[in-house]
Amino acid sequence: MSGIALRTQGLSKSWGAFKANSDVTLNFASGSRHALIGPNGAGKTTFINLLTGVFAPTAGQVFLGDEDITGLPQHLRVKRGMTRTFQINTLFPGLTVLESVMLALCEREGKSSTWFRTVAQQRREADEAMALLASLKLDRDADSETRNLAYGRQRLVEIALALATRPKVLLLDEPAAGIPSAESAELFEVIAGLPRDVTILFIEHDMGLVFKFAERITVLVGGRVLCEGTPAEIAADPRVKEVYLGEAEHG
């Protein structure tokens, strides 16, 4: 696939006089693995919330492919192909991994309220769910209750649930947060191996993971784009060093 999967034009969000995002204009190429980095409070999560429709922007637009989705409610953005991860702990506490993914698949097909389905229909969904789990190396956990899995594997189930909506764009806000580093590397290996028809934008604080897995990096500082480029370009940019060195000195 080529072209632009997602772009923003002059996207801004203020609360009173405070500008959390200012004039953010970015392109996300189809199939790319794009990281959004920046110091605490830079406005990264705000940007994701503007993309998904949690917040309405003060100014600017969001385009998914060619469509201006700025005014769309959250669930219609998911239907159009932009999904962020769901928190399984709050969604399906007592279900197995397989049941959770089947439920997400049924939800996508609009079948979640159908109490009677044929065995053949259920088998199709189970097969699709198992294939999805296998692609994330979660098939061995299919019959475990999600709440009994290690935290890192729970995060993978969250990604499976997001993928069940068949996204064109997948948004991951710190997918490895709270996971031991050995597990987080494994999680990112799986994310990196996702099909190329899914464009991935992720926020991540661990620079080792960012520079290993991102193909493009955007640095946000004070709600503005400081710079954007390949990992090599970002690593060599003196402005980025200044921002992070300044942070280290304060820390």
Ligand SMILES: Nc1ncnc2c1ncn2[C@@H]1O[C@H](COP(=O)(O)OP(=O)(O)OP(=O)(O)O)[C@@H](O)[C@H]1O
């Ligand atoms: N609903 C809100 N009302 C007012 N201010 C907010 C709101 N949400 C976020 N902010 C402020 O906007 C700024 C940017 O926050 P945001 O969470 O987007 O930053 P971040 O880059 O994701 O930070 P972190 O890396 O610490 O998660 C912060 O100063 C925050 O306090």
